[in-house]
Each structure stands twice: as C-alpha cells, then as structure tokens.
Amino acid sequence: MDVETNVDLLQYNTFGISVRTEKLVHLRTESNIEEYFNSTYNKPSLILGGGSNLLLTKDIEGIVLRVEVAGIKVLRETDDHVFVQVGAGENWHQFVIYCIQNGWAGIENLSLIPGNVGTAPMQNIGAYGVEIESVFDSLQAYIIDDKSWQSFSRDECNFGYRESIFKRALKDKALIASVTFRLSKKPNFNTSYGAIEAELERMKVQDLSIKAISDAVITIRQSKLPDPAKIGNSGSFFKNPVIYQSAFDQLKTEYSDMVGYPSGDGKVKVAAGWLIEQAGFKGMRVGNYGVHEKQALVLVNYGGASGQQIFDLSEQIIESIDQQFGIILEREVNVI
Numbered sequence: 001m002d003v004e005t006n007v008d009l010l011q012y013n014t015f016g017i018s019v020r021t022e023k024l025v026h027l028r029t030e031s032n033i034e035e036y037f038n039s040t041y042n043k044p045s046l047i048l049g050g051g052s053n054l055l056l057t058k059d060i061e062g063i064v065l066r067v068e069v070a071g072i073k074v075l076r077e078t079d080d081h082v083f084v085q086v087g088a089g090e091n092w093h094q095f096v097i098y099c100i101q102n103g104w105a106g107i108e109n110l111s112l113i114p115g116n117v118g119t120a121p122m123q124n125i126g127a128y129g130v131e132i133e134s135v136f137d138s139l140q141a142y143i144i145d146d147k148s149w150q151s152f153s154r155d156e157c158n159f160g161y162r163e164s165i166f167k168r169a170l171k172d173k174a175l176i177a178s179v180t181f182r183l184s185k186k187p188n189f190n191t192s193y194g195a196i197e198a199e200l201e202r203m204k205v206q207d208l209s210i211k212a213i214s215d216a217v218i219t220i221r222q223s224k225l226p227d228p229a230k231i232g233n234s235g236s237f238f239k240n241p242v243i244y245q246s247a248f249d250q251l252k253t254e255y256s257d258m259v260g261y262p263s264g265d266g267k268v269k270v271a272a273g274w275l276i277e278q279a280g281f282k283g284m285r286v287g288n289y290g291v292h293e294k295q296a297l298v299l300v301n302y303g304g305a306s307g308q309q310i311f312d313l314s315e316q317i318i319e320s321i322d323q324q325f326g327i328i329l330e331r332e333v334n335v336i
C-alpha cells in the first residue's frame, strides 16, 4: 500500500482537472484494501477508479483511495461460456481487446469506453445497444462499515440505465475489487444500433466478427467523441432524459425532428445531445472549456479549466433546456 501526500489529481481524472488531495493511497491488492481499513486511517473522502466519470470541483480534504487491483483470471468454462474474473484496476478497453483476441464475445460493442473495469458496473456502462449488465456475472466488493467482503449477483446490483446500487444505497460504502464476466464462446452479434451497420458497410466487412464490430465502434467513437488523452472530458455529461410518450408527442408538434427512442412503460428516452444542440450550445467555447463540437452531450476541458467552471456551464445548460423544453437534464458524471 503506497501513500503519497499533497498530490495533484490531474493525471487521475479524464477531465484533466487540477485539484489537490492531502493523501492519495494506492490499493493494488485485496490485502491492501483490508490493510487500509484495519489501519488507523480515517474514512476516505473519495474512492477513485479510472477517474473517467468524475468532475472534481474542489481540493479534497482527507484521503483519496485509488483502487488499482490487477489481474485477469478464467474461473471456469462451459461449452458456451467463459467466466472471467478481472481486477477493478484493469483498463476497460484493454480488457475488451484481450477478450476479442481470445474470441470471447459480449463486450465488443463497448470498445474504447474510458475508465477501469471496477467502475464499469457502478454506472452499468453502455453503448451501441449493449450494457454491461448483459455480460455481468458477479462482483466482489469490500463493505467499509462491516469490514468484510461481499459478493454481488447481477440482481443484487440493481442495474438500470447508467445506474446501480453502487451509485445509490451503497454510494461511498462499498469498494469494488474485482468483477466476473460471463462471456460467450459463440458470438451473438449486436449490430442493431444504426451507425454500426453503416460503418460495417463502409468498411466492406464480408465476414462479421467481434473484431469487425469492435473496429466499427472504435471508428464511430473516434469520429465524434473527444479522446480524453488529448481533450479532457468524461464522455456523456448528462443522461438521456426519459419522458412520457404524451409529453414527447406534444413536443414533437413543435419540434418535428426531435430524437427519441421508446424505452418501455409508455416512455421515451430523448437524445440529450439533440436538446443541447437545439438550445445552441453545441461547439460553444468559453475560454478553455465548452461543449464538444461533434457531440453536444460531452463537455470538454481544453486544458486548465476548473471543475467549478464546467459545473457552472452544466447548470446553464440544464436551465436553458428546462426553459425551452420543460425537461430537466440529470448529470451522468459524479460531481465532487
């Protein structure tokens, strides 16, 4: 267990925000986790994974824990599936590539999502028609108050759209150390998301494969999402709001090209990117931060912006969308 003092967290969050913490503790193994909570250290102020879904608005008083448990292990296999346990600190995209190389299907649509494996279930990451819950088997988490390990099945995680129990009832109470995935040896291709089909066609793919789907997703993402290594961002800043069909129909009479997808229960998931673009924010730049020019759902830090400035911009966007459409946007990122 390594402990650093007075650390700038700039390199630990994909938004590239510079804030300081009194102490940063690197937890590289399960024993490190136990050691920390059995020691005299105080409760952590923040638990950090890949830092890809986080907006830091102020210095952190106290201790930041960074979960860096490594390792990929096949636990068991059946004719159709392989159960793979992955350390929370493994990079998500590297793991996706590893699965593709091994012919394990199920997460190819989730290529190039920034962040680590341990934080992926927290917000049930999703893209191009697939959410992590569809390949999730279980996870191991350390329950801070009980000082004990607990295994969570898929049902126990209460997964929803960018939601899980770890963002709600167990927020700041559990520390995910590893996740077990149930991947398929026989692929079940999911190309239903429009842009994938079009990209595969453009790539002139003859034999569909998980590698081809991954390549298509990577190309699509690179074409409209900023690379956090170059421009600070946290992916979608807001969730796509879910509204009643009747409200959607009403808005459609005024905005005929409004984008929405049926989301069950007589509700519609509205493309927040469309709303933000309509409100005139797409590509807007204020000094060194703003709204991405190719995807209005992504707020960006061109370098040197503060978390508070980005938060204030998000407030302005929420207010403006509320006034124009009567829809309240909810942030997807965790604001600290």
Ligand code: EPU
Residues within 6 Å of the ligand: 126, 127, 128, 129, 234, 235, 236, 237, 238, 239, 240, 259, 271, 272, 273, 274, 275, 277, 282, 294, 295, 296, 297, 332
């Ligand atoms: N749109 C606009 N203007 C924009 C952006 C989008 O009009 O600036 C409209 C387009 O018409 C497009 C529709 O919105 O057809 C949907 O856009 P897109 O396909 O880019 O997806 P999204 O709904 O904006 C969601 C996820 C992304 C994920 C993509 C692809 C959320 C909050 N975001 O975005 O996830 O990659 O679908 O599946 O659900 C993330 O969570 O960080 C993330 C990037």
